[in-house]
Amino acid sequence: xxxxxxxxxxxxxxxxxxxxxxxxxxxxxxxxxxxxxxxxxxxxxxxxxxxxxxxxxxxxxxxxxxxxxxxxxxxxxxxxxxxxxxxxxxxxxxxxxxxxxxxxxxxxxxxxxxxxxxxxxxxxxxxxxxxxxxxxxxxxxxxxxxxxxxxxxxxxxxxxxxxxxxxxxxxxxxxxxxxxxxxxxxxxxxxxxxxxxxxxxxxxxxxxxxxxxxxxxxxxxxxxxxxxxxxxxxxxxxxxxxxxxxxxxxxxxxxxxxxxxxxxxxxxxxxxxxxxxxxxxxx
Amino acid sequence: xxxxxxxxxxxxxxxxxxxxxxxxxxxxxxxxxxxxxxxxxxxxxxxxxxxxxxxxxxxxxxxxxxxxxxxxxxxxxxxxxxxxxxxxxxxxxxxxxxxxxxxxxxxxxxxxxxxxxxxxxxxxxxxxxxxxxxxxxxxxxxxxxxxxxxxxxxxxxxxxxxxxxxxxxxxxxxxxxxxxxxxxxxxxxxxxxxxxxxxxxxxxxxxxxxxxxxxxxxxxxxxxxxxxxxxxxxxxxxxxxxxxxxxxxxxxxxxxxxxxxxxxxxxxxxxxxxxxxxxxxxxxxxxxxxxxxxxxxxxxxxxxxxxxxxxxxxxxxxxxxxxxxxxxxxxxxxx
Amino acid sequence: xxxxxxxxxxxxxxxxxxxxxxxxxxxxxxxxxxxxxxxxxxxxxxxxxxxxxxxxxxxxxxxxxxxxxxxxxxxxxxxxxxxxxxxxxxxxxxxxxxxxxxxxxxxxxxxxxxxxxxxxxxxxxxxxxxxxxxxxxxxxxxxxxxxxxxxxxxxxxxxxxxxxxxxxxxxxxxxxxxxxxxxxxxxxxxxxxxxxxxxxxxxxxxxxxxxxxxxxxxxxxxxxxxxxxxxxxxxxxxxxxxxxxxxxxxxxxxxxxxxxxxxxxx
Numbered sequence: 001x002x003x004x005x006x007x008x009x010x011x012x013x014x015x016x017x018x019x020x021x022x023x024x025x026x027x028x029x030x031x032x033x034x035x036x037x038x039x040x041x042x043x044x045x046x047x048x049x050x051x052x053x054x055x056x057x058x059x060x061x062x063x064x065x066x067x068x069x070x071x072x073x074x075x076x077x078x079x080x081x082x083x084x085x086x087x088x089x090x091x092x093x094x095x096x097x098x099x100x101x102x103x104x105x106x107x108x109x110x111x112x113x114x115x116x117x118x119x120x121x122x123x124x125x126x127x128x129x130x131x132x133x134x135x136x137x138x139x140x141x142x143x144x145x146x147x148x149x150x151x152x153x154x155x156x157x158x159x160x161x162x163x164x165x166x167x168x169x170x171x172x173x174x175x176x177x178x179x180x181x182x183x184x185x186x187x188x189x190x191x192x193x194x195x196x197x198x199x200x201x202x203x204x205x206x207x208x209x210x211x212x213x214x215x216x217x218x219x220x221x222x223x224x225x226x227x228x229x230x231x232x233x234x235x236x237x238x239x240x241x242x243x244x245x246x247x248x249x250x251x252x253x254x255x256x257x258x259x260x261x262x263x264x265x266x267x268x269x270x271x272x273x274x275x276x277x278x279x280x281x282x283x
Numbered sequence: 284x285x286x287x288x289x290x291x292x293x294x295x296x297x298x299x300x301x302x303x304x305x306x307x308x309x310x311x312x313x314x315x316x317x318x319x320x321x322x323x324x325x326x327x328x329x330x331x332x333x334x335x336x337x338x339x340x341x342x343x344x345x346x347x348x349x350x351x352x353x354x355x356x357x358x359x360x361x362x363x364x365x366x367x368x369x370x371x372x373x374x375x376x377x378x379x380x381x382x383x384x385x386x387x388x389x390x391x392x393x394x395x396x397x398x399x400x401x402x403x404x405x406x407x408x409x410x411x412x413x414x415x416x417x418x419x420x421x422x423x424x425x426x427x428x429x430x431x432x433x434x435x436x437x438x439x440x441x442x443x444x445x446x447x448x449x450x451x452x453x454x455x456x457x458x459x460x461x462x463x464x465x466x467x468x469x470x471x472x473x474x475x476x477x478x479x480x481x482x483x484x485x486x487x488x489x490x491x492x493x494x495x496x497x498x499x500x501x502x503x504x505x506x507x508x509x510x511x512x513x514x515x516x517x518x519x520x521x522x523x524x525x526x527x528x529x530x531x532x533x534x535x536x537x538x539x540x541x542x543x544x545x546x547x548x549x550x551x552x553x554x555x556x557x558x559x560x561x562x563x564x565x566x567x568x569x570x571x572x573x574x575x576x577x578x579x580x581x582x583x584x585x586x587x588x589x590x591x592x593x594x595x596x597x598x599x600x601x602x603x604x605x606x607x608x609x610x611x612x613x614x615x616x617x618x
Numbered sequence: 619x620x621x622x623x624x625x626x627x628x629x630x631x632x633x634x635x636x637x638x639x640x641x642x643x644x645x646x647x648x649x650x651x652x653x654x655x656x657x658x659x660x661x662x663x664x665x666x667x668x669x670x671x672x673x674x675x676x677x678x679x680x681x682x683x684x685x686x687x688x689x690x691x692x693x694x695x696x697x698x699x700x701x702x703x704x705x706x707x708x709x710x711x712x713x714x715x716x717x718x719x720x721x722x723x724x725x726x727x728x729x730x731x732x733x734x735x736x737x738x739x740x741x742x743x744x745x746x747x748x749x750x751x752x753x754x755x756x757x758x759x760x761x762x763x764x765x766x767x768x769x770x771x772x773x774x775x776x777x778x779x780x781x782x783x784x785x786x787x788x789x790x791x792x793x794x795x796x797x798x799x800x801x802x803x804x805x806x807x808x809x810x811x812x813x814x815x816x817x818x819x820x821x822x823x824x825x826x827x828x829x830x831x832x833x834x835x836x837x838x839x840x841x842x843x844x845x846x847x848x849x850x851x852x853x854x855x856x857x858x859x860x861x862x863x864x865x866x867x868x869x870x871x872x873x874x875x876x877x878x879x880x881x882x883x884x
Contacts, residue, residue: 175708176718179778182666182700183722184692193721197712333797334768447654473794476653476824477868504798510875533879547802549827551869555850556831558806562799565767 022273028266036082045073047080047233056249068238068252069245070231078259081233086263088145089214093207095153100160101203105191107161108168115165122158130155130217138226145234148227152217156210163206164199171198201274208271212264219260235260297464297497298322298345303358305337305344305521314340314353315521319593322465322514327491327498329508329529331544332518333566338501341518342467344368345499346385347375362465380411384458386451388470393454394442400453401438407457426456429493430486448479455486462494469501484511505541506548509533514599517541520575526593527600537602537610540576574603582606619644619818620665620786625674627660634660635671636842642786647812647819649829649850651865652839658822659703661839662790665820666698667691678786696726699784701808703791705771709763715774716745716759722781731783733815748777752807769800773807780811786818793828805831826865838862 044064051071059066065075107118134151141147171177172195180190219236221227228234230241235256242252303318315337322328332338343349345360347367360367362382370378379385387393394400404423408414414422420438427434430452437445437453445453451471458466468487472480488511491498502508508515509529516526517540525538536542543562564579570588574580577587586605595601596610620642627635634657642648652658663669665676667683676683681694699722702708709718720741723729730738733751737743746756752773763771772792779787789808793801805828812819821832829836830850838846838861846859853866 175702175704176710178663178668179700179702179708179718179775180710180721181668182695182698183778183782184695184725185721186725189725193713194710197710333799474654477826477865477872479653481868481872506798506872506876509879510872530879533876544798547799549798549801549805549825549831550873551827551830551853551866553854558809559802559831561802561806565769566797566800567767 021269025266025268025270025273028262029270032082032086032263032266035079036086039079040083043073043076043079045076047072047076048231050231056245065255066251068241069249072231074252074255077233077238078235078255081235081238081256082259082263084145084228084232084234085215085218085236085260088149088218089211092149092152092156092214092218093211095149096156096210097160097203097207099153100157101164101199103157104161104164105168105195105199108165109172109187109191109195111169111172118161118165122162125155125158128155131221134217134221134226135224143226143229145228145232148218148221152214156214159210160203160206163202167199167202168195171195205271205275208267208274212267212271215260215264215267219256295324296321297324297363298499299359299361300341300345301359301361303341303344303360304356305340305349305353306356308352308354313521315344318358318521318523320514320516320523320526322497322499324497325491325495326514327488327500327512329512329515330499330501330518331503331505331508331515333503335520335567335569336518337521338503338518339469340521342385342469342499342501345465345467346379346383348379380458380463381461382464384461384463384466386455386458386466386468386471388473390451390454390471391447391474393450393457396442398441399438400440400442400445404438404457404460408460411461422460423456426460427453429459429490430456432456447475448483451475451479451483452486455483455490459490459494459496463496465497465499466491467499467501470503471500472507473502473504480507487511504548505544506550517544520569522575522603523593524574524576524604525600525602527597527602531597531600535596535600535610537596537600537606538576538604539580539582539606541602543581619679620820621677622661622665623675623677625661625664625671625676627657627664627669627671629660633842635664637674638839638842638844639674640837640844640847642818642820644785645816645818646835647817647821647833649833649836650820650822650839651824651826651829651836653824655841656839657842658824658839659790662700662788662820662822666700666788667695692725696722696729696782697785698788699779699782699786700788700790701772701775701779701792704795705768705775706763706795708775709771711763714760714762715766715771716742716749719748719774719778719781720745722778726782729782731781733783734781744781748781749774751780751811752777753803767800768796769803772796772800772804776804776807776811780815780817783815784817786820787812788820788822790822791824792821794823794825801828808832826869838865 044062049072051067053071054067055069055071057063057067063073063075068074068077107115130152133155134148137147137151177190177194180194218227219239222234222236223240225240228237230237238256239253245252299321300318303315304313305315306313318341320328330338330341344355345367347370349355355368362378365378394403401420401423405416405419408419408422424434424438427437432449432452437449442450471487472483475483487498500508500512512529514527515529515532516523517538518524519540525532525536525541532541536545546560547562562579568578569575570577573588574591577583580587584605591603591605593601593603594607596607622638622640624637624639625635626633626637638661640648650658650661660669664671670684678694678698681690683694686694709715723744734744734747737747745759749756749759754770754773758766758770792808793804796804809832811817819832821829823829830853833850835849836847836853837844838859840861846862848858
């Protein structure tokens with residue numbers, strides 16, 4: 001039989017604009033990744049070397065963005081700081097996904113009492129604000145980036161578990177899962193083959209949007225002095241360092257602030273773009 | 284041509300659709316092409332076609348609920364005096380529900396499961412009028428009785444406590460409360476079994492008499508609507524390929540699509556069949572040029588790839604097919 | 619082959635099935651007619667072991683379906699397959715359709731259906747043969763469900779139903795969400811497959827005409843009760859249950875009106 005399909009799934013015009021947004025996001029993303037990876041090898045100055053004679057210097061050929069209150073090169077610190085800020089963020093999001101997704105898959109698929117128990121626990125943890133928790137953990141274990149990560153992961157994984165669980169719960173009662181059961185597929189195979197593909201795109205979207213949030217959290221906690229410790233270059237910590245000089249040398253806060261702003265924006269754009277794209281496809 | 288005749292002659296047409304075309308915005312993809320039909324006051328008009336024929340889309344245009352990604356590129360839809368395609372959203376909202384009622388196939392999800400049916404009725408009524416709760420309750424009970432439901436019981440039920448037929452009836456009741464001039468029923472019986480379905484259609488015809496409204500009955504199955512409508516239009520690929528008095532179309536289906544649609548309907552037989560007559564191909568197989576059905580048609584000719592105009596066969600019957608001419612000649616000869 | 623022994627099932631304190639018994643012989647096709655809410659889909663699920671009855675048993679080839687588990691159940695299940703009503707929901711939207719079709723074959727590496735003997739080693743080839751069997755072009759193998767029409771999806775669901783060459787195929791309203799012209803195509807296909815593969819059918823439908831075409835025996839369900847059971851040729855007999863008669867009458871009346879109309883003009 002010669003079969004031709006009706007072409008309904010054309011992308012409507014207003015979509016092209018949103019593609020532009022994703023493209024911007026992706027270009028940003030590539031720039032950011034490249035900077036993070038090769039940046040530390042090409043920076044003009046050592047980010048940790050203080051040069052008190054050159055403190056608060058204006059931009060020059062030696063210091064592209066000038067120096068901070070300790071005479072360190074701001075540009076170099078920003079670039080090297082990207083590594084700790086973004087690296088930690090990526091690590092946090094990946095850990096969170098690795099913990100959250102499997103738990104969500106299993107709990108959603110099995111359901112029943114396990115599900116009820118989990119949901120109560122999750123509600124309990126979610127009731128703790130992540131900032132307070134981070135402060136508490138920093139209080140117990142001392143302020144450091146590792147402890148900061150632990151506190152973020154502790155709260156964040158539940159969001160992933162919840163998303164995955166709710167998708168699995170709606171999908172597991174659908175006919176195709178029943179059909180797979182009738183066809184002799186084991187539960188493990190159904191989870192792997194039929195459930196997992198359903199959650200990939202929503203989780204990717206969630207993760208992309210989350211990266212922005214995590215950057216902000218890390219930066220704000222570092223700003224509060226609970227994360228990266230001086231003299232390590234980290235954007236939030238840099239903001240904190242610049243605070244006393246806000247009136248005389250505002251650029252100390254403006255540069256790291258802008259860096260955070262653009263990175264968060266890039267990831268959000270990409271996340272939103274991906275969400276729109278995948279939402280349409282799943283229809 | 285007949286469609287011009289019907290629109291021109293009868294002054295009491297409630298709904299007139301003229302030369303309507305709908306395309307996907309910013310593309311040349313046409314979903315509805317040059318649609319022509321009219322529904323006289325107090326009549327039931329049937330629209331038949333398979334999925335992708337554009338029948339439900341036609342309903343959305345009439346309701347003024349066309350999705351933003353589609354646009355009306357030509358033609359007009361007149362309900363009484365008002366031109367639907369040029370009304371503002373606010374005016375449309377006024378017309379919807381009050382002058383045009385819509386019954387969807389999805390009556391199952393018509394009512395929210397968490398709120399009692401009666402309460403939802405009261406809300407709908409108070410949305411459109413300034414009645415008190417008590418008055419609204421009376422009105423709701425009145426209309427629930429009208430659709431032959433145990434009004435008090437249904438009023439105090441949640442939607443999942445009602446059967447499919449009951450839900451469909453309740454949905455009808457809420458649709459007709461404001462005495463609409465036109466009821467659009469999109470596949471109202473498809474999800475129901477024969478018994479319940481026939482009773483729902485009985486109810487619709489009965490209500491039509493009482494409210495003196497018109498009904499646009501949409502279905503993919505000729506069988507469901509054939510016995511209820513006075514006129515019927517058969518759609519394929521966004522076009523009406525045959526239109527006319529139901530009895531005339533039934534007696535002498537000219538367009539091969541109508542004919543095959545009639546033949547392939549499932550029916551009870553005194554003798555058990557070994558194979559059902561079928562139509563070739565898939566409903567999505569639509570020819571871009573000429574007759575949309577030509578890719579599936581058993582009596583296709585070269586000329587079918589050209590534009591095939593509607594030509595009439597008698598006063599109340601016309602079809603867009605070269606077979607009309609042959610049919611006319613045959614009649615001429617036999618006379 | 620299949621014995622359903624007075625099963626009952628209650629959903630939300632409403633009885634969905636009440637003391638239903640029936641038997642299906644090898645190669646026989648049984649139709650279950652009933653309106654929505656008559657419990658006919660529940661019956662299908664119980665027979666497939668997807669749901670448990672509150673009372674009663676289902677015996678398939680001498681084994682109680684609901685007390686078996688593990689390997690024994692898996693072995694038995696191979697013989698019981700299903701075609702669902704909603705072809706859109708019965709295929710995984712994120713998988714190319716051929717993968718859905720051959721999935722059962724992956725689970726039973728020892729099963730070699732007669733029509734797949736030559737190609738049993740190659741998954742793609744098996745899918746191709748199965749597609750051919752249900753009248754689909756191999757071009758569609760790589761498509762995703764949303765790129766196919768309702769009729770094509772339902773053919774694919776049928777293909778998956780027969781992959782393991784089961785003894786019994788449960789068809790739960792396999793045509794009621796399809797266009798009229800496609801309904802007839804799918805019914806013809808099912809009937810042909812039944813003959814070719816010597817399948818037994820449990821054909822669940824609300825359309826009495828479809829059941830008449832497909833089945834040798836008919837059971838009529840009403841509100842969870844089996845009110846009537848008879849051979850298809852006795853459908854028009856006077857001794858039918860009043861409810862059956864009503865169903866027949868309604869359908870015949872529709873037909874007669876159409877015919878009257880046709881004669882009126884000619």
